[in-house]
Amino acid sequence: MKRVWCLFRVSKKQQVSTDDDIPMQKNACHEFVKNKPNWIITNELYEKGVSGWKKSLNERDEMAILKEGALNKEFDVLLVFMFDRLGRREDETPVMVNFLIQNGIEVWSVKEGQRKIESHVDKLLNYISFWQSDGESQKTSIRVKEAKKQLSEQGYFQGGVAPIGYKIVETSEKHWKNKDRLVKELLPDENESEMIKLIYNLYVNKHMGYRKIADYLNENGYRNRDGKVFVVTTIQRILSNPIYIGFKRYKTAVGGTQPFNENLRIISDELFSQAEQIRNIRSSNIQEQDKSGIPRTGKLLFSGLAYCKYCGSKLTPNYLYRNSKYNNKEGYYKNIIYRYKCPLNKGRLYCDHQQNIWGGKKFDTLIINKIKIILSQFDLRSFLDTSKNMKAELLKLKERNVHNLKKEYLDLTKQHEKLNLEIGKTLIGESSFTPEQLSGTINAIEKQIEVKVSQINSLNKELEKERENYSDVNYLANELENWEQKFNEADEDLKKAMLSRIINKVYLGKNEIEIELNIWLSDYFEGKFN
Incomplete structure (x- = not known):
């Protein structure tokens, strides 16, 4: 009887069902094993919300379990729904397949059959298969990033909580991916944007520090969006956020903000630049224990x-x-x-x-x-x-x-x-x-x-x-x-x-x-x- 380990993976947590399972892949693998009289499933490994392209094999815990199990002869067959569930990196995944096969493990896919390395042709086919998966992931990533970039340039909101000073407004345009949703955009909130201007004015023109600004706002009846009083860290984040001059922060490999959007502007470039200079000077002075530049x-x-x-x-x-x-x-x-x-x-x-x-x-x-x-x-x-x-x-x-x-x-x-x-x-x-x-x-x-x-x-x-x-x-x-x-x-x-x-x-x-x-x-x- 051949002992079978199944690997189920989804790259997004939203794909995991409410009962904490991955039903489609699991059902397909179980049906496949039913048609193999001498196969029995002895273990199931789950990777939930793990990208097979962004994360290397060394960063994936289940890959370490597979390697250890193969070396200890704990199973005979690795079964996945499709081989891209094993990984999408063309420089790593074929090596993992070779490792398993060389240690006596059969590598199977419900949709693509068995992977072998008996000839150069087999090795080449393995490489080409994962090379294609890698390319598909890169293309998908490029498409998503480009779509988000274009929507950002047009001022559309890409998710998350609106920063202080802004509100989220639905447009009449259908979402680029989910047609049942409407595209949203971020716009300055009339009341909160005035408070942002006040905070920058107190910092730059009145030379108040974070603590003094927080005290001033709280004493004059201003409250955070959740009704709580202002704290120092909130003031600090506001005074360092480039969104107030039209550059919304965005996590990218190069740079750190989305393309400039004039519709997001609340304060002038000059005022933000002055605040940035004051923050840098005070930060440097504090590190050097020189408080001459502190309010x-x-x-x-x-x-x-x-x-x-x-x-x-x-x-x-x-x-x-x-x-x-x-x-x-x-x-x-x-x-x-x-x-x-x-x-x-x-x-x-x-x-x-x-x-x-x-x-x-x-x-x-x-x-x-x-x-x-x-x-x-x-x-x-x-x-x-x-x-x-x-x-x-x-x-x-x-x-x-x-x-x-x-x-x-x-x-x-x-x-x-x-x-x-x-x-x-x-x-x-x-x-x-x-x-x-x-x-x-x-x-x-x-x-x-x-x-x-x-x-x-x-x-x-x-x-x-x-x-x-x-x-x-x-x-x-x-x-x-x-x-x-x-x-x-x-x-x-x-x-x-x-x-x-x-x-x-x-x-x-x-x-x-x-x-x-x-x-x-x-x-x-x-x-x-x-």
């Missing part, structure tokens, strides 16, 4: 930007209470005096200088007046010309590096294709290489391809940052026009934000101030103003 609170305009000129320490906000007399009535009231203080004025780390406290009101006024004098020398056209030339050269360098990496990537993919074709020759004895040698070489090439893809993605991100910096020059230039008037009309939070965008650090000494401008302005003004 500042309190009454001092330069808290987080002010440093001691003598020891280089960041000055800390400080205050004291002083009794002040009313002008037009009797009695006294408590007046709060805000100050900058050097933290190293005592203890082991000692700032050896008498000047270690600076009056907040006095020095804030002195610094602002000095900034106004500096910016009075600002010429918009000259600034744009100088900055854009520098950024353009850096941009070209990054683009050349990306181009070179893509060329190397293409060369590796061509080598990979040639090696896959060579596998077919090994199966009919026309190759000077063994399957093991080819497998090792292919694995090495695949690892190199992964490295190149990673490098390309990394450089593309750097390139994108450079492009953002390029647009930031325009944004900063526009903000610097009539800066003094805008500053005088701004509230305290906006003033801090405006100052932090043009200043890197301010050093305070005894009756002296040294201002270090940010990178764009320092290049333009050629250094620091003392």
Whole structure:
């Protein structure tokens, strides 16, 4: 009596029935065995929601069970509904069939009969069969991706939950695959999109951090879609999602978003770019334990930007209470005096200088007046010309590096294709290489391809940052026009934000101030103003 193991596989979980079975394949295999008097089914293996093309044999648990069972002589026949249930990869599945047959296992399909390797012709037919399955899978994948890509370009929704700021709307068009369904599209929600604009405005123009924005929304009655309060992670996701400028995220091998769709836009490119720049700076500063770029609170305009000129320490906000007399009535009231203080004025780390406290009101006024004098020398056209030339050269360098990496990537993919074709020759004895040698070489090439893809993605991100910096020059230039008037009309939070965008650090000494401008302005003004 021949012991039969059956393998049932479906690539999508939706194909599995409600009673957790794969009925069509199972019924066909059982009917086939009934016509074989000396066959008996002793084991059934199930692969539910496992792609035979996307996943390699080493990633499939049931393949390991089959190999172990074959080596231990636990069964005599492997039966599948069709051979593509065993796998669809032309570089792996024929090898698996050869392994089973060489270990005394008969490989059968209900629809295609028995697979043999008794001659070169048998091996070639095996290879061609799985090569066709591989090609069909690739074509199906291409068709599905292209259909989704075209629908995305037209603004149609491809499934999932609508991001905050959007709603899902049914169109009158029939679905491309299921004619009983209507195609859906993603559109900005009137109420939620206004909240998205508010969040970006608070982050960029009011210089609030994630926590402060969440608190602001919750205190003012805003709630998430499920009625719950906002948390930091939600704000963080919103401020990093390119969908708000028309690029919906999409999981692809290259890139990370669907084609641009203007109908998805809620905020401007400039506002998103500014938010991206602020996030990158703060992330970098946190990693380096430098919190100068993190949003500042309190009454001092330069808290987080002010440093001691003598020891280089960041000055800390400080205050004291002083009794002040009313002008037009009797009695006294408590007046709060805000100050900058050097933290190293005592203890082991000692700032050896008498000047270690600076009056907040006095020095804030002195610094602002000095900034106004500096910016009075600002010429918009000259600034744009100088900055854009520098950024353009850096941009070209990054683009050349990306181009070179893509060329190397293409060369590796061509080598990979040639090696896959060579596998077919090994199966009919026309190759000077063994399957093991080819497998090792292919694995090495695949690892190199992964490295190149990673490098390309990394450089593309750097390139994108450079492009953002390029647009930031325009944004900063526009903000610097009539800066003094805008500053005088701004509230305290906006003033801090405006100052932090043009200043890197301010050093305070005894009756002296040294201002270090940010990178764009320092290049333009050629250094620091003392």
